[in-house]
Amino acid sequence: MKGPYKLLIFPSFIFLFVLIVYPLAFSLYYSFQYWNLATSREPLGFIGLGNYLTIFSDPRVGKAIITTFILALFAVLIELGLGLGIAILLDRDFKGIGVFRALFIVPISVAPVVAGLIFRFMFYQGIGTGIITYFLNSIGISTPETGVLGDAQTAIIGIAITMIWRWTPFFALTLLAGLQSVPVELIDSAKVDGVSSFQLFRFIKLPYIKKILSIVFIICFMMHFNAYDEIYAETRGGPGDATTTLSYLLYWEGLVYYNIGVSAAMTWLIAIILLVVINIYFKLMFRGERV
Amino acid sequence: MKKKLIDTISLILLIFVTFIFLFPIYWVFQLSVKPPQLNLVEPPAFIFQPTLDHYIYTFIRPGNNLVNLFASIIEASLGTLVAFLFAFPASYGFSRFDFKHKDSLLFWFLSLLLTPPIVFTIPYFILMRTLNLSGTYFGIVIAYQTFAIPLSIWLLKSFIDSIPYEIEEAALMDGAGWRTILLKIVLPVCAPGIVVSMAFTFVFCWNNLIFPLILSEGPTRPLSLATFEYFTVTGATWNYIATCSFINILPPLILFLLLRRYIVRGLTFGAVKG
DSSP states (O other): OOSOHHHHHHHHHHHHHHHHHHHHHHHHHHTTBOOBTTTOSSOOOBOTTHHHHHHHTOHHHHHHHHHHHHHHHHHHHHHHHHHHHHHHHHTSOOTTHHHHHHHTHHHHHSOHHHHHHHHHHHTOEESEEOHHHHHHHHTTOOOOTTOGGGSTTTHHHHHHHHHHHHHHHHHHHHHHHHHHTSOHHHHHHHHHTTOOHHHIIIIIIHHHHHHHHHHHHHHHHHHHHTOOHHHHHHTTTOSTTTTOOHHHHHHIIIIISOBHHHHHHHHHHHHHHHHHHHHHHHHHHTTTOOO | OHHHHHHHHHHHHHHHHHHHHHHHHHHHHHHHTSOGGGTTOSSOOOSOOOOOHHHIIIIISSOTTHHHHHHHHHHHHHHHHHHHHHHHHHHHHHHHOOOTTHHHHHHHHHHHHHSOTHHHHHHHHHHHHHTTOTTSHHHHHHHHHHHHHHHHHHHHHHHHHTSOSHHHHHHHHTTOOHHHIIIIIIHHHTHHHHHHHHHHHHHHHHTOOHHHHHHOOGGGOOHHHHGGGGEETTEEOHHHHHHHHHHHHHHHHHHHHHTGGGHHHHHTTTSSOO
C-alpha cells in the first residue's frame, strides 16, 4: 500500500537517530582525546590511540569481560533450565492453575535495583543476620565471615541468584506461552499414535517452542550482559573488582574517576563485543532463515 | 489414576516453587512494618506487632520521600506520553505500509532495546550539564526515549497488526484523510492495545535506574534512587529502605497483574504474541 509512511515514521526515526548518534559520535571523538573531567573542564588534546592502549593494558578490563560473560551465560542457562521446568508444571491443566500463572508475574514486575536491595538485606551478615544467610547456616552451609556479598569468591553468586530470581519467571511464562501455542490437534493425534509424554515433549512441543526460545534467550542474555542495577544495589562492583562487569567498569571510569576519554574508548569496546556476540548468535540460530 | 498422581505431585512442586519466588516480596513487606530491633535477629522474627511508623516517617511526617514518589510518577508518565506521541504514527506506518528497508529499520529499533544503556550515560551526562538541564525532568524524560520509543513502536505495531484493515479501507474510499483515519478510526479501535503498550512503557520507565542516576538531583530523584540515602556510614536504616522499595514495587505489580494476558507480549517487545 502506498501512503504517507515517511511522514508517519520520520519523527520517531529522526528523534532516535539524534539520541543515538550523538552519544556514539561523542564517544568516538573523545576516545582519541585526553580528558579527565576531575582535573580539566576541557579536553587536553588528541592522544591518538592512547585511551585504547590504556584499556587494553588494563587488567581490570579483561577481568570485567570474563565476569560479564560468566554472569550472563551461567545465570541465563540456569534460568532457562528452571524456567522450562516451571513452564512444564504450569502447562498442566487443573483447577487453580491460573492463580499460579499470575503469581509468577510478581518477581518480573520488581525493578532490578529493588530486587538488588531486597537480596542485599536477605544476604546480610554483620550486626545481625539476613534470612538467606541464616537459612544457609542452619542447613550446614557456612557463609563467608563478610557475608555472601562481601566475599570476593561468592559475591558473583549472590548477584547471579538475584538475577535468577527475577528472570526465571520470565522464561517460565514465555515458554509456557510457547507450549500452549502447540495446536491441540497435533497433541491429540500424537496421543492416538501412543507416544509417551516424554516423546510428546521432546519431538512435538520442543520444536514448537524453539523459535520463541531463541528470541527470549537473546533478550535475556542481553539484559544480563547489560546488568548494572543489581550490582549497584548489592556490591558496587566489589569486593575489590569481583563483581565489576563491563557496564559497571564503564560507569566507574566515567562517572566516578571522570576519565571521559578512557570511558569513551570503553564504550566502543563494548559496542564491538556486542556486535560480534549478536552476529554469532543470529548466524547460529537462524542459519539461512530471514530474521 | 495416574493423571491424578501426577497432578498432585505437580501441585506440590508448584506450591513449593511459588513460595520461593514470592518469599522475597513478603520479606520486604514485613520489613517495612517491622520494629527495627527485630530486623536482623537470629533466628528471624516471623511473628511481631506490625507498625506503620516507617511509612509515616518516609511518606507523611516528615515524608522526605513523598517528593521522590512524585518524581517517579512524573518521569515515568511523561516518558510514556512523549514516547506514545512519536510511536503511535510510526507504528501505524510500520504496520500498514510496505517500503524499502522496513525490516532493517524495525530491527534497528529492536537493537536499541538491547543496547547497554550505560553507553549513552556519559555523553548525556556531559550534554545535560552543558545545557544546564541536569536535575530537571526534561533531561530524564528525553533519556528515557532511547528505549521508550522503540518499545512503544514494537508493542503498538503488534496490536495494530491484529486489527482488520477493512474499516480503514472503507474510510479511505469515502475520501477520509490519513489524520482522520489515525485519530478517528485507529485510535478508538486500537484503544485497548494502546493502553497495554503505554502501561508496559510506563513500567520500563518506572523501573529504570541508570538515567536518573546520572541526570537527577534532589527533588527529581525517583523513589528507587532516593532509597540509597538510607545507607549511611553508621549503617543502613533497613525499614525505610523497605517502605520505599515496597511502594516502588506496587505500580508495576498492579499493572502487570491487571494485564497478565499480555505479559508475554509486553516483555518480549511484541515479538511473542502469547
